Amino acid sequence: MITDIVSTTGMLLAFVVILFLAWQASRYLGKNAPYGNKGGKMRILEQLKVGNDQYIILLKLDENQYLLGTSQTGIQVLERFKEEKTNE
Structure with missing residues (x-):
C-alpha cells in the first residue's frame, strides 16, 4: 500500500515537472x-x-496600408491605401 502511494506520488511529481518544463x-x-x-x-x-x-487585419507595409480578410480558405486583399505625404 505504501509503495503504491510512493509510486503514484512520484509519477504525479514527474508529470508536474514535465508540465513546468514545457511551459518554460x-x-x-x-x-x-x-x-x-x-x-x-x-x-x-x-x-x-x-x-x-x-x-x-489592417497591415502597414512601407508607405502602404492593406486591409486583409483571412479565413481557413486563405487571405484576400480587401483594400489598399497609399499614405499621403504632407508638406509641413
Missing part, C-alpha cells in the same frame, strides 16, 4: 522566435475577429 520552453521560444515585429517593415496595426478563424 514555450515561454522561451515565444520570446526568441525568429518571426514577429522586430524592426521589420511590416506591422499589423489592428486585427478584428469576425467569426471562427476569420479576421480582418
Whole structure:
C-alpha cells in the first residue's frame, strides 16, 4: 500500500515537472522566435475577429496600408491605401 502511494506520488511529481518544463520552453521560444515585429517593415496595426478563424487585419507595409480578410480558405486583399505625404 505504501509503495503504491510512493509510486503514484512520484509519477504525479514527474508529470508536474514535465508540465513546468514545457511551459518554460514555450515561454522561451515565444520570446526568441525568429518571426514577429522586430524592426521589420511590416506591422499589423489592428486585427478584428469576425467569426471562427476569420479576421480582418489592417497591415502597414512601407508607405502602404492593406486591409486583409483571412479565413481557413486563405487571405484576400480587401483594400489598399497609399499614405499621403504632407508638406509641413
